[in-house]
Amino acid sequence: MVDRFDLERLVSFADVANAAERLHGVAHCTPVMTSRTVDERVQANVFFKCENFQRTGSFKFRGAYNALSRLSDEQKRRGVLTYSSGNHAQAIALAGKLLGISTTIVMPENAPEVKLEATGDYGAEIVLYHPSEVERERLGRQIAAERGLTVVPPYDHPHVIAGQGTVAKELFEEVGELDCLLVCCGGGGLLSGCAIAARTLSPSCRTIGVEPERADDATRSFYTKTLHTIKSPDTIADGARTPSLGEITFPLVLHYVSEMVAVSEASIARSMFFLWERMKLVVEPTGALATAALLEGEVIEPNTRVGVVVTGGNVALSQLPHLLDLAQH
C-alpha cells in the first residue's frame, strides 16, 4: 500500500485544477439541475450534476482529453490505444480527433453496433476481439507494444482521475460546499477524482461511492481493506462491470471516500426512469446509480445539502423494454 504522502502526490487537487484548465472551452461545463419533488421526498437540498450532457454523452471525455493532452509530442505522434466497449472508447476517440492524435480502440466483437459506429465516426481505428477467448487488457498491451502506442486505461491513471475530478470541482464552484456527494463507482476513477476535489473545496463533505449490489467489489474492498474482484458481474449498470478497483484508485478510494453503498438492479432501473419521467433527463443505468442510493437508500441526513453525479446518458433505446420490465419489480 502506498503511504499517505506518496498518495497525495499521486493525484492532488492541483492536478484536478490543471485538468480543469486544459478542459476549459473544450468540455462542457454541464448544468446542475434541482427538483422540488426530490427535495421534498428526501427532505434535503439536492444538486444533480448532469454529465449526461457532456460531450460523447458521459464524464469520460474529461479524463480522456486530459490524459491525451498531457502526452509528450513523441507519444502524440505515435498515437494511443485503449480497451473499452463503453463510454471511455468514444471519449478517447473524440479527444484524439480534437488533439490530432490517432487512436486505436480494442473492443469486443459483441459490442453494441451503435457504440462501434459512434467510436468509428470519431475516426478511431477499432480492433475487434472475441470476448470469450481473449483477455482484453493483455491483447491491448500487446498491440500497443507492437505498434509503439501509449495505453490510456479507462480509470487507473493519474491524468484520467484528475480529469474526472473536474466534475466535482465544477459542482462545488457552482453550488458551494455540500454535506455529502454521491458518486457511482466502477473502476473508481470518477469516485476518487471527485473525492480529491471535495477534500479541498468542501472539506467537511462526505464523499459516498455507489455500486450495484451485483458488482459490489469496491464496497467489499473498501470495508475489508483488501482488493476484491468480481469478474463480468451481471448488472444493467454496464459502466460498473469493471472487475475491481485499480492499483491507484484503490488506495485513493480508501483514503478519500467516507462510505460505500450498494443498490439493487430494480432500484437502478426505477431511479433511471424517475430521472427520465420527472426530471426529463435521458440517463443510462450506470448514470442512475448515485440517484438510486439517494432515492432508495438511507444515506441522507435531513436538511443537508447533497450532490449527486449523473454520469452519462448513452442508453440504446432497444434496451428500454427490458429496463421497464425490471423497474416494475
Add this chain to the structure above:
Amino acid sequence: MVDRFDLERLVSFADVANAAERLHGVAHCTPVMTSRTVDERVQANVFFKCENFQRTGSFKFRGAYNALSRLSDEQKRRGVLTYSSGNHAQAIALAGKLLGISTTIVMPENAPEVKLEATGDYGAEIVLYHPSEVERERLGRQIAAERGLTVVPPYDHPHVIAGQGTVAKELFEEVGELDCLLVCCGGGGLLSGCAIAARTLSPSCRTIGVEPERADDATRSFYTKTLHTIKSPDTIADGARTPSLGEITFPLVLHYVSEMVAVSEASIARSMFFLWERMKLVVEPTGALATAALLEGEVIEPNTRVGVVVTGGNVALSQLPHLLDLAQH
C-alpha cells in the same frame, strides 16, 4: 377581423414583460442547449430552449400562472375551471395550488392514468366526462356558470398568450437576436406569444410555426386567411390536436408569424428520439415538432442563428414501443 391597432393592444410586448415579472422566481428560467451535431447537420447555429425542464414538464405553466395571478380577488376566491387532458391541466392545477386558488379540471374519462394522477396530486378537482358524448368546452362553460368559476382556456386568452411569450423573451435575452425562431403550433398561444416577443426583441427574426401534417389546420388557415378546423386529428403530437386557432390567436398568428410548415408523423418520432439519444433530453412528441422542421425540413438558411422551442417532456413510457416503431418508418 380585428384591425392592426386593436390587435397590438390585445396582447403587446408590455404584457409579455409583465408576465415575465409575475413569473420571476416562480417559473424556471429553463436552460438553452446547443449541439455540435445539429449545427453541423444544418449548417447553422441552433439554440434549443428547453421547456421540458419547466415546472409541470411543459411551457404551459407560464401562461396558466400568469392568467391566474391576474384574476381579481373575487375571481380568485371563487376559483377557476379549465378543460384539458394534457399539460394545461397540470399547469392550472399547480398554479392554483401556488396561488391558493381552487381549480376544477374537466378531463375525458380516457385520459392517461398518469395525467389524472399528476393533476389530482396538485389538489385540483377533476370532473370526468365521456369524450364521445359531450363537447368538453360546452360542458366546462356550463359547470363554470353553475359554480361561478372563471374559465381559463388553454390558449385563446391574452394572459395565457402573454405568459407563453416569456419563453421567447428569455431565449432572446440569453442568446441575443436570431434570424429565425421555430415554434410548434396547437391552438397558437405559444406561437403568437413568442412571435410578439420576437417582434420587439429581435425585429428581423422570422417566427415560423410548425404543425403535424395530420393536424395542419393552422397552416391552412394561415395561407388562406380563413379559419380551418380539423376535429380530433390522428397525430402522435397530442398537444397539436386542438381543432383550430382561436379568435385571438388566429389574427395574432396572421399578423406576427412569417411562415407555417407541417411535418410528418415519422419525422416527429425520429426527431423526438434524436433529442433523446443525441441531446439526452426527454421530450414528448409535440415537444419535438419544431426540431422536426429543423432536422427534416428545408426551412433554414445556412449560416444563420436559429431558435427552437422544445415545449414539453410529458411522455408516458408505455407509449415508447409504438413511437419507436413509428420512428423506423
